[in-house]
Amino acid sequence: xxxxxxxxxxxxxxxxxxxxxxxxxxxxxxxxxxxxxxxxxxxxxxxxxxxxxxxxxxxxxxxxxxxxxxxxxxxxxxxxxxxxxxxxxxxxxxxxxxxxxxxxxxxxxxxxxxxxxxxxxxxxxxxxxxxxxxxxxxxxxxxxxxxxxxxxxxxxxxxxxxxxxxxxxxxxxxxxxxxxxxxxxxxxxxxxxxxxxxxxxxxxxxxxxxxxxxxxxxxxxxxxxxxxxxxxxxxxxxxxxxxxxxxxxxxxxxxxxxxxxxxxxxxxxxxxxxxxxxxxxxxxxxxxxxxxxxxxxxxxxxxxxxxxxxxxxxxxxxxxxxxxxxxxxxxxxxxxxxxxxxxxxxxxxxxxxxxxxxxxxxxxxxxxxxxxxxxxxxxxxxxxxxxxxxxxxxxxxxxxxxxxxxxxxxxxxxxxxxxxxxxxxxxxxxxxxxxxxxxxxxxxxxxxxxxxxxx
Amino acid sequence: xxxxxxxxxxxxxxxxxxxxxxxxxxxxxxxxxxxxxxxxxxxxxxxxxxxxxxxxxxxxxxxxxxxxxxxxxxxxxxxxxxxxxxxxxxxxxxxxxxxxxxxxxxxxxxxxxxxxxxxxxxxxxxxxxxxxxxxxxxxxxxxxxxxxxxxxxxxxxxxxxxxxxxxxxxxxxxxxxxxxxxxxxxxxxxxxxxxxxxxxxxxxxxxxxxxxxxxxxxxxxxxxxxxxxxxxxxxxxxxxxxxxxxxxxxxxxxxxxxxxxxxxxxxxxxxxxxxxxxxxxxxxxxxxxxxxxxxxxxxxxxxxxxxxxxxxxxxxxxxxxxxxxxxxxxxxxxxxxxxxxxxxxxxxxxxxxxxxxxxxxxxxxxxxxxxxxxxxxxxxxxxxxxxxxxxxxxxxxxxxxxxxxxxxxxxxxxxx
Numbered sequence: 076x077x078x079x080x081x082x083x084x085x086x087x088x089x090x091x092x093x094x095x096x097x098x099x100x101x102x103x104x105x106x107x108x109x110x111x112x113x114x115x116x117x118x119x120x121x122x123x124x125x126x127x128x129x130x131x132x133x134x135x136x137x138x139x140x141x142x143x144x145x146x147x148x149x150x151x152x153x154x155x156x157x158x159x160x161x162x163x164x165x166x167x168x169x170x171x172x173x174x175x176x177x178x179x180x181x182x183x184x185x186x187x188x189x190x191x192x193x194x195x196x197x198x199x200x201x202x203x204x205x206x207x208x209x210x211x212x213x214x215x216x217x218x219x220x221x222x223x224x225x226x227x228x229x230x231x232x233x234x235x236x237x238x239x240x241x242x243x244x245x246x247x248x249x250x251x252x253x254x255x256x257x258x259x260x261x262x263x264x265x266x267x268x269x270x271x272x273x274x275x276x277x278x279x280x281x282x283x284x285x286x287x288x289x290x291x292x293x294x295x296x297x298x299x300x301x302x303x304x305x306x307x308x309x310x311x312x313x314x315x316x317x318x319x320x321x322x323x324x325x326x327x328x329x330x331x332x333x334x335x336x337x338x339x340x341x342x343x344x345x346x347x348x349x350x351x352x353x354x355x356x357x358x359x360x361x362x363x364x365x366x367x368x369x370x371x372x373x374x375x376x377x378x379x380x381x382x383x384x385x386x387x388x389x390x391x392x393x394x395x396x397x398x399x400x401x402x403x404x405x406x407x408x409x410x411x412x413x414x415x416x417x418x419x420x421x422x423x424x425x426x427x428x429x430x431x432x433x434x435x436x437x438x439x440x441x442x443x444x445x446x447x448x449x450x451x452x453x454x455x456x457x458x459x460x461x462x463x464x465x466x467x468x469x470x471x472x473x474x475x476x477x478x479x480x481x482x483x484x485x486x487x488x489x490x491x492x493x494x495x496x497x498x499x500x501x502x503x504x505x506x507x508x509x510x511x512x513x514x515x516x517x518x519x520x521x522x523x524x525x526x527x528x529x530x
Numbered sequence: 531x532x533x534x535x536x537x538x539x540x541x542x543x544x545x546x547x548x549x550x551x552x553x554x555x556x557x558x559x560x561x562x563x564x565x566x567x568x569x570x571x572x573x574x575x576x577x578x579x580x581x582x583x584x585x586x587x588x589x590x591x592x593x594x595x596x597x598x599x600x601x602x603x604x605x606x607x608x609x610x611x612x613x614x615x616x617x618x619x620x621x622x623x624x625x626x627x628x629x630x631x632x633x634x635x636x637x638x639x640x641x642x643x644x645x646x647x648x649x650x651x652x653x654x655x656x657x658x659x660x661x662x663x664x665x666x667x668x669x670x671x672x673x674x675x676x677x678x679x680x681x682x683x684x685x686x687x688x689x690x691x692x693x694x695x696x697x698x699x700x701x702x703x704x705x706x707x708x709x710x711x712x713x714x715x716x717x718x719x720x721x722x723x724x725x726x727x728x729x730x731x732x733x734x735x736x737x738x739x740x741x742x743x744x745x746x747x748x749x750x751x752x753x754x755x756x757x758x759x760x761x762x763x764x765x766x767x768x769x770x771x772x773x774x775x776x777x778x779x780x781x782x783x784x785x786x787x788x789x790x791x792x793x794x795x796x797x798x799x800x801x802x803x804x805x806x807x808x809x810x811x812x813x814x815x816x817x818x819x820x821x822x823x824x825x826x827x828x829x830x831x832x833x834x835x836x837x838x839x840x841x842x843x844x845x846x847x848x849x850x851x852x853x854x855x856x857x858x859x860x861x862x863x864x865x866x867x868x869x870x871x872x873x874x875x876x877x878x879x880x881x882x883x884x885x886x887x888x889x890x891x892x893x894x895x896x897x898x899x900x901x902x903x904x905x906x907x908x909x910x911x912x913x914x915x916x917x918x919x920x921x922x923x924x925x926x927x928x929x930x931x932x933x934x935x936x937x938x939x940x941x942x943x944x945x946x
């Protein structure tokens with residue numbers, strides 16, 4: 076399945092860049108537009124260009140060296156030592172040391188971002204050229220976890236601006252556009268483009284218009300618009316499934332009963348969401364991990380069982396339940412309406428929260444991004460996104476798929492998290508962009524992209 | 531357009547190809563089927579531990595990249611092995627259902643067995659190696675490109691060359707941060723060793739300036755020592771010290787050799803040659819990616835591809851554009867063979883940097899590049915082409931993405 080996806084993605088790439096002729100050229104301004112905030116966690120596009128992590132995630136799941144060149148676990152994965160790459164400098168010229176790394180990671184843990192779980196270690200400190208992590212429970216997949224942008228290494232320069240060791244540095248923000256300039260001394264090599272300009276909070280239709288008139292080079296294609304992009308002959312790069320559409324159920328009040336939560340979970344019609352709202356993009360799922368990562372996702376049935384849902388509800392008629400969506404896009408609102416319809420069919424009295432309402436509803440539709448490419452790290456990451464930590468139950472067996480399945484089953488059996496669809500990310504690319512690849516989590520790798528005709 | 535003339539294809543060659551094809555067709559499935567013995571036995575054991583002896587119903591679903599034609603063989607093995615544990619399949623009335631899914635994840639195959647008894651379902655899983663597949667060989671109408679895999683590396687490879695000192699042959703592999711040497715071995719167990727090369731020594735490449743993103747490098751045989759390695763802003767020298775090699779590296783802006791007599795200055799920040807040659811030809815040359823001597827009827831010439839995508843020929847102190855090179859990528863090597871004019875240019879395709887690529891041989895007739903082989907399809911991206919030591923072949927580096935790895939090939943031309 077995964078290989079088929081990769082082959083499909085590669086075929087798209089092949090078609091897209093068939094006109095490439097020579098090695099990439101340096102120079103030029105790469106213009107990208109997004110609906111979101113370029114600094115948002117975990118997938119802000121600017122964050123990845125400015126900051127580096129200790130490791131990176133290979134497509135095959137394992138961690139690769141980045142700011143750390145090697146690592147070693149001790150004491151049954153309770154203690155980890157990461158050796159820091161020599162000769163790396165922040166964009167303000169200050170050298171990267173084990174102490175600055177430890178300070179940056181301590182700062183991350185002291186101020187967790189919304190939707191992020193606790194850090195998987197108890198202490199982190201610099202010792203010579205290495206950074207030592209100590210945890211109360213074994214963390215066998217710490218190298219994979221440290222590849223997440225949540226754990227990117229940042230510090231503030233003398234002016235208070237955030238600096239990192241990545242290929243670009245922030246140079247300004249004006250009129251809704253963030254400007255980033257190349258970092259000539261980047262340890263991983265100077266990027267090809269001189270400047271990246273990120274226009275933020277731009278509606279998709281405006282992005283597509285800008286692409287068509289040559290004012291943008293890379294724009295977003297939501298999964299539900301992939302067919303439309305195809306019809307408009309846009310050159311599109313599509314990722315593997317990286318966003319989980321999920322219904323969360325707060326176990327409070329009437330929903331404190333597991334049977335009632337199970338009833339709600341059985342009432343949802345994933346196939347309708349897939350066919351109608353998301354235009355048959357992505358994959359229907361009952362699992363927290365994509366099938367291609369775990370190989371066992373099919374064991375979690377995504378089928379609707381309305382009769383069983385009604386039976387489990389048992390004729391109870393509670394007061395009204397609120398169903399909300401975490402983001403305010405029209406697609407998420409439509410999906411929320413569709414879910415409300417499903418739940419009403421099972422006898423639930425559901426009201427849809429107004430778009431933009433900040434109030435947390437008992438039932439929430441969320442879109443959760445996945446960065447990890449290894450099954451174990453992916454489960455850790457997903458649980459972290461739901462405010463849970465898997466660390467306490469870790470067996471240390473690492474890649475044992477059956478043990479991982481049992482852990483995931485234990486989480487899903489609680490019926491507070493109802494996975495619905497795994498969705499890809501996609502980007503439309505202008506003619507002058509060369510060699511753009513998507514990172515394993517579906518974000519464009521702008522540091523390796525170049526521009527046709529740049530000198 | 532002129533066409534090069536070669537001997538017509540020989541029937542014997544066709545028969546040999548047919549024989550090889552038949553061998554692959556008949557032997558390969560057998561080899562793959564044999565691979566399932568062990569996992570089928572292991573999964574049967576796990577299932578038997580859950581289900582216990584007795585009649586069962588068995589279903590098998592393939593949700594992996596395995597060919598459908600392989601499933602019957604796997605089913606037969608599973609049924610046989612289950613029988614060995616007293617679990618008899620085919621009991622259509624049995625209350626026990628064994629549902630096997632041949633699945634797949636990033637690490638490879640994952641065989642999942644669900645033992646369903648009433649409302650209870652127990653699950654067991656087994657990771658399985660799916661093995662590798664055979665790539666189709668390429669061929670051409672008049673000249674055939676033959677490729678031989680030398681080694682496969684996880685880390686990026688910039689160049690690889692074989693150097694001889696006395697009776698010892700060494701494969702030297704240039705990577706961005708290290709040089710790895712291999713020596714020949716008669717017998718091996720790993721993939722690298724199967725090709726006859728066993729890792730010998732590793733040397734870190736010291737440099738103070740960061741390397742460019744699309745780093746290039748080149749290994750060149752030296753006159754008074756074993757080899758020189760050129761990298762952007764750095765240079766290493768390898769010396770044979772009896773049974774071992776010693777390597778010394780340091781920062782360097784020395785020009786890189788691009789022919790017997792010419793050297794070219796390298797722009798480390800742009801990863802291309804500046805266009806300045808020493809001693810030069812007395813003319814201005816645009817920045818270029820690669821240059822090589824090429825024998826011409828009038829004497830020696832130099833072929834180069836400029837950063838703006840043109841292929842140029844320096845001949846008789848004049849710079850001329852070469853036509854027919856629109857499909858050329860950025861990498862080429864001039865190789866000698868027994869075919870045609872005896873000199874061909876092996877060129878990478880102009881395809882994607884991320885997907886399938888190709889190699890093709892050309893001859894430069896006058897000022898025209900004429901294809902003399904069919905494209906040799908490359909399952910991956912060609913990241914470098916260098917003339918191999920001796921000049922009769924080329925070292926080709928191919929990046930593959932799933933799983934990520936770099937293959938080093940020796941490519942040579944065979945006359946048809």
